[in-house]
Amino acid sequence: MSAENVHQESGLLDGEPSHVDDAVVEAATLEEAVLDSVAAGREQGTDTPTAYAGADASGQAEEPGADSDANSGAAEADTDSDADSDAGDVDIAAASVAPPTGAISGERLALKALEHRLLGGERKLRRREVAAGAGLSLLSARKLWRALGFPNLGDEDVAFTERDQSALNTIVDQVRSGKLTEEAAISVTRAIGQMTDRMVVWQIEALVEDMVHQQGVPDAVARKRLVSELPSLVDALEEMLLYSWRRQLNAGVQRLAVRAEAGLQSSEEGREGDEDDTPLPLARAVGFADLVSYTSLSRRMNEKTLAQLVQRFENKCAEIISVGGGRLVKTVGDEVLYIAETPAAGAEISLALCQAFTEDEILPQARVAMVWGRILSRLGDIYGPTVNLAARLTALADPGTVLVDSMTAAALEQDERFVLLPRPAEDVRGFGEIHPVQLQRGSGRGLVLD
Numbered sequence: 001m002s003a004e005n006v007h008q009e010s011g012l013l014d015g016e017p018s019h020v021d022d023a024v025v026e027a028a029t030l031e032e033a034v035l036d037s038v039a040a041g042r043e044q045g046t047d048t049p050t051a052y053a054g055a056d057a058s059g060q061a062e063e064p065g066a067d068s069d070a071n072s073g074a075a076e077a078d079t080d081s082d083a084d085s086d087a088g089d090v091d092i093a094a095a096s097v098a099p100p101t102g103a104i105s106g107e108r109l110a111l112k113a114l115e116h117r118l119l120g121g122e123r124k125l126r127r128r129e130v131a132a133g134a135g136l137s138l139l140s141a142r143k144l145w146r147a148l149g150f151p152n153l154g155d156e157d158v159a160f161t162e163r164d165q166s167a168l169n170t171i172v173d174q175v176r177s178g179k180l181t182e183e184a185a186i187s188v189t190r191a192i193g194q195m196t197d198r199m200v201v202w203q204i205e206a207l208v209e210d211m212v213h214q215q216g217v218p219d220a221v222a223r224k225r226l227v228s229e230l231p232s233l234v235d236a237l238e239e240m241l242l243y244s245w246r247r248q249l250n251a252g253v254q255r256l257a258v259r260a261e262a263g264l265q266s267s268e269e270g271r272e273g274d275e276d277d278t279p280l281p282l283a284r285a286v287g288f289a290d291l292v293s294y295t296s297l298s299r300r301m302n303e304k305t306l307a308q309l310v311q312r313f314e315n316k317c318a319e320i321i322s323v324g325g326g327r328l329v330k331t332v333g334d335e336v337l338y339i340a341e342t343p344a345a346g347a348e349i350s351l352a353l354c355q356a357f358t359e360d361e362i363l364p365q366a367r368v369a370m371v372w373g374r375i376l377s378r379l380g381d382i383y384g385p386t387v388n389l390a391a392r393l394t395a396l397a398d399p400g401t402v403l404v405d406s407m408t409a410a411a412l413e414q415d416e417r418f419v420l421l422p423r424p425a426e427d428v429r430g431f432g433e434i435h436p437v438q439l440q441r442g443s444g445r446g447l448v449l450d
Helices: 020-043 106-119 127-133 138-148 162-176 182-215 219-232 234-258 260-266 294-299 303-323 343-359 385-396 406-412
Strands: 282-291 327-332 335-340 366-378 381-383 402-404 418-422 426-428 432-434 437-441
Touching (some): 127 138, 138 162, 138 182, 219 234, 282 343, 282 385, 294 303, 343 406, 343 418, 366 385, 366 406, 385 402, 406 437
Antiparallel strands (some): 282 335, 282 366, 327 335, 366 381, 418 437, 426 432
């Protein structure tokens, strides 16, 4: 943070009493009561109808059709007050049987209990109060909130809890102590915001889909039930998230720091030193796998069948790439981008992907290409001429085949596990004339999947 935005004096809210413990106790009591009532209702074969409009990244509910920035910071009214006073709270559709005046529905209680648990307490702070509590200008605080993916809030919106205050203090303290620059702090925070946003969308949709299949209920009903089902899973999901993050961080340190220099040295063979990717810091085998005729195939499928195809494609790719010691960078529709630390590892993964799709009874064949070169890794993605060339070669590959470029072929030619078949030269946009080589299986079993 800049000097004018970060102050060393203590926060302005230090003297305020804390109500977090009381809020958590209240939430736990509400949650237990609601889960008991839901369980009793299910034994009788009934479910209380609800229509939860959704929540943005800050946890604030949005009303359908309304601007998210205008509604995301609306303060929740006290649950002991009349239901008609909750104008800024979650929009609850009229139930088939309206609760008595002054009563709170089971879904509303469940939603409030879940929010208390996830946010760590009651929303009782405004944005300027949180910023001041961290010794920040509002501008600096908003930079961090936007990096996390939170929407804009008004000065009068009571949208934050004391846990929000603590989280802001945590990242600001790293800047004050000199461990992170402001730019690095915002970049790290943005990584957390974007990855967790994608993760929770994935998890929620997986839970909804599972309820649809296991409970035999429509999608809309499963989404309503999620509020009462989720509390029993929160602790387990949180524990797995931290476990996975620590394991991935350790693996990332090994790949991106400890072994980075050795990878560059191994990539020197066959290079003249004036290649376009020479200045880039990491040597990687970069591969693409693209399903053939996916667009026309998807047009003939219903929603359920298309979802199954996409999941089968992603699951198979993730399994093969991880077994081969690579990393799945991203999937975009019918295409997957992956990397490996050596040309041989990239070749094994590429051949295994190609074979798996060719033998699959549901998925179409794939075009696969792999290039050994240097890349830039930023924002969880990869960049550079090596990535672009791999993408171009994918378009040239025939269905059910793997292509590499001449430099990658040279790196693999002494390895008996692979057979290399030169193809006619091709003129490729941005690269001029290139010499594709078809990669095939030689000796050995290749990747062995469980």
